[in-house]
Amino acid sequence: LNGYRVELDEIAAKLTRLPGVDRAVARIQQGDKHDRLVGYLVPSADYTPLTGAGDPQLDKQAFLMSGHGVLEGTAPGTPLVPRTDPAAYTRAKSYRHFLPEDIDPALPRKHFAEVLATATPAPNGTGGRAGLGVEDWTAVLEQLSAVSLPDRALPKYRYPSAGSTYPVRTFVKLSGRTEGLGSGHFSYHPPTGELRPHGLDAVAAFSAAGAAEGAEGGAGDEIQLVAYWPAITPLYGDQARRLALLEAGHMLALLTDVLDARRIPYTVELADRELDGDHTAVCRIVLGTSGGFEPSQLGLACFLREAGAVDYTEHEGSRRYAAGDLPVFDRASDVWAVLRRARCLLALEGGEGAAEAVSAGFLFQRLSERLRAEGLGTCPLGLQLTDRGVYTMAVGAVDEQARAASDSPADPPTLTAAVTEELAKALPEYMLPSGYGVLDALPLSANGKLAADRLPPVEFAGVHVAPATETERALAAAWADILGRPAEAISTNDSFFSVGGNSLAAMKLVRLLQQDLGFELKLRDLYRNDTILKLAEHVGTALTDAVREEGEL
Structure with a gap:
C-alpha cells in the first residue's frame, strides 16, 4: 500500500x-x-458500554429532543413565575474541560464535612412556619425550573441528569391551605413554571396511600418526586434506575435547601414504590412536619491523577482506578474525555439500596455548589469507581470563561483516533x-x-467540493457558524460528524436552520443526510413538496 x-x-x-x-x-x-x-x-x-446499554436502534438525539421527561398534554395551570437567573444556570452546568492544575484533596474533604454537618434530621424543628404562601411555592419549585439559553439546543436545569434525559417528574398535592392555588393533584411543568392539574391516577393514589398508611401529615401539602421510565430506560437500560435515583437526590437537595432557608418544616419519606408500569415514586416531601432528611451514611474517597498519567490513585489509600484498561470503544465517549482532563475523582461509597443512591445525589449536589464557590468545576459521572461505589464526580479547576459559557461539551475523540493512539505504540x-x-x-x-x-465498506469523506448553489452556501455558512470553522474549509461531501460535529452541535445546527433560515428540518434528517450535498437535496425536495401542496390547496 x-x-x-x-x-x-x-x-x-x-x-x-x-x-x-x-x-x-x-x-x-x-x-x-x-x-x-x-x-x-x-x-x-x-x-457493556460505560455509559449504559440501551436500545441500540434508538435515535438518541431525536429521543432527547422529544423531552419525554416533561409531562405534556395537561391543561394550562397556575403560573408560578420563576425568577430565573441565566447566570446561575450556566454556573451550575457539568464541566467537561478543566485547567491542567492539581487539586488539593483537603478542599473537597472540608466541604464534604460541612455538607454532612448541615444535613441534620430536623433542620427547622417544630417552631418553623406552618403554611406556605404562593411566593413560598414559587421559591421552592423554581429550583427545578428549566430555561432556554442561546447556545443550547436543550433546556437547562440547575441539576444534572444522565444524558439530559430528566426522567424524574415533580408532583404536588395541595390541601387548599394556600390561598390562590386551590386543592388537588398537580404536576410541575419546568419549562413554564406552572402547576398543572394532572389525571395520573397512580400518582394521585400514592398520595392517598400516604394518608391511609398514617404518613406524617398525609392529608397536608406534599411534593413528590416520581421517576418516569420511558424517558430514560431506552437510553440507559439496566442503569436507568440507579441514574434516576441519583437525579432525584440532586432535586431533593435543591428543594430542601430553600425549605431550610425559609424555615419551613418538612419530612422526607423515601418510597421506591412502583406506581404503574411507567412510574416509580422515589420520595415525598411532607410539608408542615419536622422530620427533615438524614442522608444515608456514605464515605468519601478521593482519587488523583498526575499530569501525563492516565490512571488515578487513591489519596491516602492504596486503591487505583485503571482508566487505561477501559475498553477501547469507551474511549470515544464523553466519560473518557472527562477522565483524561480531570485531575481528581471523588467517589461516594456505601450500600446498593435506593436510599444510598438518593443520598449520594443529595450530597454531591450540595458539595458541587460549595466547590463552584471555590472556583472548581464538577462533572457527575455514571461510572462506579470502586466495589462499593455509589456515585462518582470529576473535579477540576476552571477559569471565568468556562464558568460563563452556557455549556461545556465533552468533545470526545473518534473511535479511529482512540484506536490509533494505542496502535501507534506498536506499529x-x-x-x-x-x-x-x-x-x-x-x-x-x-x-x-x-x-x-x-465486510461492509468503511465510509470516508472524499476530496474537497465547494458549495455550488445558494442552498449549499447557506448550509456551509451555518455549519461554519456552529463548528467554528471557515466556511471555505468545509467540503459539501464532508460528514458533519467527521469535521467536528457532535450530538450537541447537531441540535444547535437544526435549531439554527429552523429558526434563522426557515428550513423545515428535524434532527433525524441531519443524521440521515449528514453532508451538505445530501442535506441540500433533502431541503430542496421538502421545499418542492411544500410548494406543490400549497398550489393544490
Missing part, C-alpha cells in the same frame, strides 16, 4: 489485544482514487488503519473462514 509492505495479520493481532476487543481483521479497501487500510473490530461478548504509521467498522461478528463462509467480500 503506497509502496509499503503492510502485514494485515500483524495489524489484526495488535487490534485483538486492545481492551474490549474480541476479534479483529485488517483489509485493504479499494477506492475510486486510492486504496485505504481499514480495520474491523468485534467487541468482547461481555462488553509504524503506514500500518495504522485510517478508519474502522464495528461489527457484532465477523462474516464467515460455510467452512468457517472470513468472508471478506461480505
Whole structure:
C-alpha cells in the first residue's frame, strides 16, 4: 500500500489485544482514487458500554429532543413565575474541560464535612412556619425550573441528569391551605413554571396511600418526586434506575435547601414504590412536619491523577482506578474525555439500596455548589469507581470563561483516533488503519473462514467540493457558524460528524436552520443526510413538496 509492505495479520493481532476487543481483521479497501487500510473490530461478548446499554436502534438525539421527561398534554395551570437567573444556570452546568492544575484533596474533604454537618434530621424543628404562601411555592419549585439559553439546543436545569434525559417528574398535592392555588393533584411543568392539574391516577393514589398508611401529615401539602421510565430506560437500560435515583437526590437537595432557608418544616419519606408500569415514586416531601432528611451514611474517597498519567490513585489509600484498561470503544465517549482532563475523582461509597443512591445525589449536589464557590468545576459521572461505589464526580479547576459559557461539551475523540493512539505504540504509521467498522461478528463462509467480500465498506469523506448553489452556501455558512470553522474549509461531501460535529452541535445546527433560515428540518434528517450535498437535496425536495401542496390547496 503506497509502496509499503503492510502485514494485515500483524495489524489484526495488535487490534485483538486492545481492551474490549474480541476479534479483529485488517483489509485493504479499494477506492475510486486510492486504496485505504481499514480495520474491523468485534467487541468482547461481555462488553457493556460505560455509559449504559440501551436500545441500540434508538435515535438518541431525536429521543432527547422529544423531552419525554416533561409531562405534556395537561391543561394550562397556575403560573408560578420563576425568577430565573441565566447566570446561575450556566454556573451550575457539568464541566467537561478543566485547567491542567492539581487539586488539593483537603478542599473537597472540608466541604464534604460541612455538607454532612448541615444535613441534620430536623433542620427547622417544630417552631418553623406552618403554611406556605404562593411566593413560598414559587421559591421552592423554581429550583427545578428549566430555561432556554442561546447556545443550547436543550433546556437547562440547575441539576444534572444522565444524558439530559430528566426522567424524574415533580408532583404536588395541595390541601387548599394556600390561598390562590386551590386543592388537588398537580404536576410541575419546568419549562413554564406552572402547576398543572394532572389525571395520573397512580400518582394521585400514592398520595392517598400516604394518608391511609398514617404518613406524617398525609392529608397536608406534599411534593413528590416520581421517576418516569420511558424517558430514560431506552437510553440507559439496566442503569436507568440507579441514574434516576441519583437525579432525584440532586432535586431533593435543591428543594430542601430553600425549605431550610425559609424555615419551613418538612419530612422526607423515601418510597421506591412502583406506581404503574411507567412510574416509580422515589420520595415525598411532607410539608408542615419536622422530620427533615438524614442522608444515608456514605464515605468519601478521593482519587488523583498526575499530569501525563492516565490512571488515578487513591489519596491516602492504596486503591487505583485503571482508566487505561477501559475498553477501547469507551474511549470515544464523553466519560473518557472527562477522565483524561480531570485531575481528581471523588467517589461516594456505601450500600446498593435506593436510599444510598438518593443520598449520594443529595450530597454531591450540595458539595458541587460549595466547590463552584471555590472556583472548581464538577462533572457527575455514571461510572462506579470502586466495589462499593455509589456515585462518582470529576473535579477540576476552571477559569471565568468556562464558568460563563452556557455549556461545556465533552468533545470526545473518534473511535479511529482512540484506536490509533494505542496502535501507534506498536506499529509504524503506514500500518495504522485510517478508519474502522464495528461489527457484532465477523462474516464467515460455510467452512468457517472470513468472508471478506461480505465486510461492509468503511465510509470516508472524499476530496474537497465547494458549495455550488445558494442552498449549499447557506448550509456551509451555518455549519461554519456552529463548528467554528471557515466556511471555505468545509467540503459539501464532508460528514458533519467527521469535521467536528457532535450530538450537541447537531441540535444547535437544526435549531439554527429552523429558526434563522426557515428550513423545515428535524434532527433525524441531519443524521440521515449528514453532508451538505445530501442535506441540500433533502431541503430542496421538502421545499418542492411544500410548494406543490400549497398550489393544490
